[in-house]
Amino acid sequence: MRRLGQTFTALRERGERALVAYLTAGDPDLRASEELVLAAAEAGADVIELGVPFSDPVADGPVIQQACQRALAAGTTLRGVLRLVEAVRKHSPVPLVLFGYYNPFYAFGLRALATAAGQAGVDGLLVVDLPPEELAEMKAESEPAGLDTILLVAPTTTPDRLRWIVREASGFLYLVAVTGVTGARPDLAYAVDERIREIRRLTALPICVGFGIATAQQAVEAGRMADGVVVGSALVQLVEAHRGAPAPVQALIRDLKGALSGR
Amino acid sequence: MTPRPAEAGASVSTGPDARGHFGLFGGRYVAETLMPALIELEAAFTRAWQDPAFHQELESLARDYVGRPTPLYRGRRLGEALGGLRVFLKREDLCHTGAHKINNALGQALLARRMGKRRLIAETGAGQHGVATATVAALLGFACEVFMGAEDTARQALNVVRMRLLGARVTPVEAGSRTLKDAMNEALRDWTTHLATTHYLIGTVAGPHPYPWLVRELQAVIGREARAQLLQVEGRLPDLLVACVGGGSNALGLFHPFLGDPGVRMVAAEAGGRGLQPGAHAASLSAGQAGVLHGSRTLLLQDADGQILPTHSIAPGLDYPGVGPELSALVAGGRVQVERATDEESLAAFQQLASTEGILPALESAHALAVLARLAPRLAPDTLVLLNLSGRGDKDVPLVADTLGLGAGPP
Numbered sequence: 001m002r003r004l005g006q007t008f009t010a011l012r013e014r015g016e017r018a019l020v021a022y023l024t025a026g027d028p029d030l031r032a033s034e035e036l037v038l039a040a041a042e043a044g045a046d047v048i049e050l051g052v053p054f055s056d057p058v059a060d061g062p063v064i065q066q067a068c069q070r071a072l073a074a075g076t077t078l079r080g081v082l083r084l085v086e087a088v089r090k091h092s093p094v095p096l097v098l099f100g101y102y103n104p105f106y107a108f109g110l111r112a113l114a115t116a117a118g119q120a121g122v123d124g125l126l127v128v129d130l131p132p133e134e135l136a137e138m139k140a141e142s143e144p145a146g147l148d149t150i151l152l153v154a155p156t157t158t159p160d161r162l163r164w165i166v167r168e169a170s171g172f173l174y175l176v177a178v179t180g181v182t183g184a185r186p187d188l189a190y191a192v193d194e195r196i197r198e199i200r201r202l203t204a205l206p207i208c209v210g211f212g213i214a215t216a217q218q219a220v221e222a223g224r225m226a227d228g229v230v231v232g233s234a235l236v237q238l239v240e241a242h243r244g245a246p247a248p249v250q251a252l253i254r255d256l257k258g259a260l261s262g263r
Numbered sequence: 264m265t266p267r268p269a270e271a272g273a274s275v276s277t278g279p280d281a282r283g284h285f286g287l288f289g290g291r292y293v294a295e296t297l298m299p300a301l302i303e304l305e306a307a308f309t310r311a312w313q314d315p316a317f318h319q320e321l322e323s324l325a326r327d328y329v330g331r332p333t334p335l336y337r338g339r340r341l342g343e344a345l346g347g348l349r350v351f352l353k354r355e356d357l358c359h360t361g362a363h364k365i366n367n368a369l370g371q372a373l374l375a376r377r378m379g380k381r382r383l384i385a386e387t388g389a390g391q392h393g394v395a396t397a398t399v400a401a402l403l404g405f406a407c408e409v410f411m412g413a414e415d416t417a418r419q420a421l422n423v424v425r426m427r428l429l430g431a432r433v434t435p436v437e438a439g440s441r442t443l444k445d446a447m448n449e450a451l452r453d454w455t456t457h458l459a460t461t462h463y464l465i466g467t468v469a470g471p472h473p474y475p476w477l478v479r480e481l482q483a484v485i486g487r488e489a490r491a492q493l494l495q496v497e498g499r500l501p502d503l504l505v506a507c508v509g510g511g512s513n514a515l516g517l518f519h520p521f522l523g524d525p526g527v528r529m530v531a532a533e534a535g536g537r538g539l540q541p542g543a544h545a546a547s548l549s550a551g552q553a554g555v556l557h558g559s560r561t562l563l564l565q566d567a568d569g570q571i572l573p574t575h576s577i578a579p580g581l582d583y584p585g586v587g588p589e590l591s592a593l594v595a596g597g598r599v600q601v602e603r604a605t606d607e608e609s610l611a612a613f614q615q616l617a618s619t620e621g622i623l624p625a626l627e628s629a630h631a632l633a634v635l636a637r638l639a640p641r642l643a644p645d646t647l648v649l650l651n652l653s654g655r656g657d658k659d660v661p662l663v664a665d666t667l668g669l670g671a672g673p674p
Contacts (some may be wrong), residue, residue: 048355058446059452103569106569129293154296157299176296179458180455
């Protein structure tokens with residue numbers, strides 16, 4: 001079984017929800033990122049999504065937009081992000097997912113990326129602007145390289161599309177909790193629990209809920225029926241406020257993970 | 264399944280296929296949240312485009328409100344100045360609001376009303392599309408918000424005031440390069456957040472499917488009219504079509520009805536800006552690489568890492584690092600040729616049209632005139648040219664006056 005699958009299986013056996021921590025790679029620079037990723041894993045993050053910075057992140061709110069800007073200003077490239085993964089792998093088995101937009105991946109070359117990512121120790125790819133309609137080209141390279149394909153399920157996803165997404169996805173499903181961009185305010189009107197029940201009828205894939213989750217209380221509420229929650233903008237804000245110092249990020253992760261473990 | 268676009272009333276079609284691809288280009292590269300909305304929009308447009316009642320309402324407003332058909336005017340003095348060419352100008356500058364942008368805005372607003380939307384949003388560069396959207400929003404009773412790069416709100420201040428007078432909210436975008444690309448990012452984010460109530464009225468033949476197809480169909484009225492008008496006055500098809508390209512809506516609108524005419528040469532005029540170095544121009548068709556931005560695969564100005572490069576053009580409507588996917592396909596296939604006009608050449612062409620014909624063109628359209636001036640020495644006398652004068656230059660007067668040192672700039 002691949003690393004993401006093993007992680008979620010182990011968590012289920014322990015009755016814990018996964019904490020998926022998002023950090024923009026290269027914010028404020030790659031050296032600080034390496035320290036942040038290892039610190040996040042040490043503090044209890046079960047999976048780490050490494051944001052690959054892009055000049056035009058249209059699915060992101062201001063917090064992650066600015067993180068992308070900082071990372072690009074520091075000279076971060078996809079090649080650099082892969083070196084970061086290699087460095088992290090020397091010290092930690094934490095599952096790592098590259099979270100990004102298609103153009104930098106496409107420019108790198110899909111086959112070259114799949115090979116390099118697999119060798120560096122990446123476990124999965126989540127390409128925000130690659131819906132199932134356009135997925136085949138990348139998946140033809142990434143699946144044989146052992147990389148999982150993490151796909152989004154949105155509040156607007158229809159039952160037909162949900163069946164399609166579930167067929168194409170592996171690793172886990174990322175359930176977007178709001179009709180909006182990252183860092184948005186949680187949409188209380190959206191019945192996350194109901195959607196999770198709908199998905200469970202179709203698949204045994206783990207389900208992680210994200211977008212707009214910033215506090216332990218929100219994490220517990222959003223994750224009640226899920227296998228995990230994703231926290232991004234709240235962590236990135238701490239990275240920004242403390243210029244990449246790991247301690248505040250670790251404190252929030254401990255708080256979130258504690259709540260999700262029922263401790 | 265929705266019918267393929269080709270069955271939905273396109274006169275001459277080069278695609279897209281059922282999934283929105285023009286060969287290698289096009290498609291729908293958006294987050295899952297937007298996908299159902301794009302599928303709904305495609306179905307709604309397909310139905311409307313097959314419905315005679317929709318065409319009747321669109322044509323009636325195009326005639327009585329926009330002022331269609333726009334004249335086809337022979338610029339005799341311009342033709343003489345260019346060495347004896349027969350130059351016909353398609354006068355989209357005479358449309359209500361001053362540019363071809365209203366053709367698309369009106370059609371999409373009527374579609375949005377059918378879909379039960381209450382709010383229109385748009386991105387704008389020069390402000391012409393923003394003004395057109397604000398105008399149809401007022402006409403049909405929509406709330407309206409226009410996103411405009413902060414750099415553009417400064418250099419096209421007149422259009423900002425026009426939009427506000429029309430009741431639209433204008434939101435300056437401070438992110439990124441503060442131009443059209445960033446305005447489009449912000450409009451996409453807003454749409455993602457307000458899908459239930461809002462229609463995103465994209466102003467050009469770019470973006471995810473169905474926009475490149477839908478906007479082309481709404482703008483092809485330019486070429487259909489011009490083709491019939493020219494056949495009437497000259498008794499033959501043109502030798503050469505020229506139009507400027509930012510996203511490409513006026514160019515594709517002119518070119519498309521001629522794609523089945525092999526003898527008609529087509530030239531797209533791109534923004535050559537200050538020169539060939541990266542960041543100094545917006546020539547995505549001639550200097551771009553295939554990539555994915557704003558929902559489609561197309562030719563993009565990008566660096567080796569796939570980051571989008573800054574662009575420059577004196578014409579804000581051309582200041583965009585991408586281009587419509589169908590134009591990328593037509594250029595890659597050799598059907599459409601590309602020429603660049605620099606800022607300086609375009610300013611000279613602006614002045615030439617003013618002094619020979621008494622018409623102030625938009626700086627965007629002046630790029631088409633500049634490319635024609637460059638080609639002219641190599642064209643046989645009496646070459647029959649059809650040029651899309653896509654917009655008027657009132658909005659550019661302060662900028663041109665400043666650049667040329669004519670004074671009487673803004674107070």
